[in-house]
Amino acid sequence: MTTSRIPGLHKMARTERLDAVADAAGLSADTKAALNRNSATADLADHLSENVISTIEVPLGVATNLVVDGTEVLVPMATEESSVIAAVCNGARACRPSGGVMTEADDPVMIAQVQITNVPDVAAGQAALLAQEATIKAVCDGCDPMLVSLGGGFRGLEARTLENAMLVLHLHVDVRDAMGANTVNTMAETLAPQIEDWTGGTVGLRILSNLADRRLVRARARWSAEEIGTDTVAGILNAYAFAAADPYRAATHNKGIMNGIDAVAMATMNDTRAIEAGAHAYAATRGPGYAPLTRYWQEGEDLIGEIELPLAMGIVGGATRAHPTAQAALEIMQADGADRLSRVTAAVGLIQNFSALRALATEGIQRGHMSLHARNVAITAGATGAQVDQIAQEMIARKTIREDVARALLSEGAS
Numbered sequence: 213m214t215t216s217r218i219p220g221l222h223k224m225a226r227t228e229r230l231d232a233v234a235d236a237a238g239l240s241a242d243t244k245a246a247l248n249r250n251s252a253t254a255d256l257a258d259h260l261s262e263n264v265i266s267t268i269e270v271p272l273g274v275a276t277n278l279v280v281d282g283t284e285v286l287v288p289m290a291t292e293e294s295s296v297i298a299a300v301c302n303g304a305r306a307c308r309p310s311g312g313v314m315t316e317a318d319d320p321v322m323i324a325q326v327q328i329t330n331v332p333d334v335a336a337g338q339a340a341l342l343a344q345e346a347t348i349k350a351v352c353d354g355c356d357p358m359l360v361s362l363g364g365g366f367r368g369l370e371a372r373t374l375e376n377a378m379l380v381l382h383l384h385v386d387v388r389d390a391m392g393a394n395t396v397n398t399m400a401e402t403l404a405p406q407i408e409d410w411t412g413g414t415v416g417l418r419i420l421s422n423l424a425d426r427r428l429v430r431a432r433a434r435w436s437a438e439e440i441g442t443d444t445v446a447g448i449l450n451a452y453a454f455a456a457a458d459p460y461r462a463a464t465h466n467k468g469i470m471n472g473i474d475a476v477a478m479a480t481m482n483d484t485r486a487i488e489a490g491a492h493a494y495a496a497t498r499g500p501g502y503a504p505l506t507r508y509w510q511e512g513e514d515l516i517g518e519i520e521l522p523l524a525m526g527i528v529g530g531a532t533r534a535h536p537t538a539q540a541a542l543e544i545m546q547a548d549g550a551d552r553l554s555r556v557t558a559a560v561g562l563i564q565n566f567s568a569l570r571a572l573a574t575e576g577i578q579r580g581h582m583s584l585h586a587r588n589v590a591i592t593a594g595a596t597g598a599q600v601d602q603i604a605q606e607m608i609a610r611k612t613i614r615e616d617v618a619r620a621l622l623s624e625g626a627s
């Protein structure tokens with residue numbers, strides 16, 4: 213690397229930028245050509261992010277077999293991880309005979325926080341904020357008349373005191389079909405000068421909270437013992453008990469849930485970091501410690517699973533409308549609003565978790581996951597075209613899915 217200081221890189225055209233980075237990093241002509249091969253999407257991406265030189269493709273697949281709230285739905289999922297989409301197809305197939313997944317969703321209410329320090333009298337400052345609710349509503353709604361015309365807008369407030377004598381104002385705003393970060397941040401920033409007048413304090417941060425716990429989505433499904441077997445029901449209950457009792461296991465349990473949720477969020481160009489932050493913060497507030505986002509119990513012989521988590525997802529705003537693939541994903545899903553998108557996403561999270569637990573509690577994760585991952589290993593070892601499936605199948609047959617084995621098989625084939 214010659215230097216990482218490239219003045220004005222952000223002002224260059226994308227291809228000039230690629231040249232500058234290629235020079236600085238000493239890239240070969242082939243590497244540079246590979247980075248430039250999707251020039252049409254890279255030019256679109258140039259408008260979405262900064263210092264863009266290329267794009268990185270993530271596979272976009274479609275999960276089948278889902279029925280959510282009585283309606284059939286195909287769910288686009290963008291993920292690089294093998295077996296994630298297959299697992300949703302598999303778990304959804306198993307709950308179809310019992311009616312699929314039923315959901316409930318709160319109104320899409322986001323929280324904006326305004327931090328207020330140096331308040332001379334915290335109790336008086338708190339009372340002053342509560343007394344100004346009508347004015348605060350008028351200011352917030354005035355920031356976004358379009359949102360109000362769509363049925364959204366200010367819904368209420370909370371004035372919290374923290375242990376360190378800090379005052380925090382929460383604004384509750386119905387953001388309709390948006391994720392809502394920019395919407396509520398604008399409101400919080402607009403209000404700041406008046407908040408200082410009312411409380412006598414100093415306004416610090418003005419930003420949404422990603423712990424969007426006024427925007428919870430719940431999904432529930434039944435897997436009949438007849439369909440999955442009584443041993444599997446018992447195994448999944450046992451797996452759930454483990455996660456409920458141990459944060460080390462709960463973290464992995466929730467990671468599995470987020471395999472599905474992030475993939476739907478990515479396919480629709482939603483903010484995966486916001487969703488992750490909300491989910492894990494909610495998991496940390498749910499029980500005595502960090503807890504699983506799903507729970508399972510038995511009704512008769514059958515297994516019932518339920519998920520509850522905050523889902524700040526939009527079909528407008530951010531990059532959702534700007535990206536044609538995200539628009540196509542919504543079209544495939546027939547999601548006409550953020551409400552339907554969130555419900556389907558929660559359903560995917562639940563089913564994803566069910567399938568992982570079913571595999572873990574029975575044959576183990578490796579047979580299903582590694583047999584799909586084998587193609588990945590074959591490619592890493594250098595297989596191309598038809599070789600990829602041939603080498604993968606051979607490794608599965610030998611029950612040894614390793615890069616060195618793939619390399620050996622490739623050279624055997626070549627000799």
Ligand SMILES: CC(C)(COP(=O)([O-])OP(=O)([O-])OC[C@H]1O[C@@H](n2cnc3c(N)ncnc32)[C@H](O)[C@@H]1OP(=O)([O-])[O-])[C@@H](O)C(=O)NCCC(=O)NCCSC(=O)C[C@@](C)(O)CC(=O)[O-]
Pocket residue numbers: 276277293294295296297298299300301302303305464465466467468469471564567568569571572577579580581584
């Ligand atoms: C991998 C399967 C699905 C195989 O499962 P299987 O029982 O061998 O599948 P099958 O061949 O009997 O087919 C059953 C159905 O599964 C689906 N299916 C089956 N294969 C495919 C495929 N290739 N592509 C798409 N869909 C597939 C498909 O719907 C199919 O029905 P059909 O359409 O044929 O009528 C199963 O073993 C499974 O669900 N495993 C769990 C995999 C998983 O959870 N992967 C996530 C990655 S591991 C991880 O990151 C999370 C974890 C595990 O750590 C979380 C945790 O610890 O809780």
Ligand SMILES: NC(=O)C1=CN([C@@H]2O[C@H](COP(=O)(O)OP(=O)(O)OC[C@H]3O[C@@H](n4cnc5c(N)ncnc54)[C@H](OP(=O)(O)O)[C@@H]3O)[C@@H](O)[C@H]2O)C=CC1
Pocket residue numbers: 356357358359362364387388389390391392393394395396397420422483486526528529530531
């Ligand atoms: N901590 C975090 O999570 C943060 C996230 N972000 C980012 O913020 C972005 C999301 O913010 P968001 O406010 O959703 O995005 P936008 O501001 O891009 O979009 C929301 C706006 O869309 C318009 N709109 C049009 N139709 C509708 C409808 N049916 N429902 C609701 N709004 C509608 C409204 O504006 P109008 O009245 O003008 O038409 C509304 O204010 C994401 O990119 C996220 O990554 C930003 C900061 C922090």
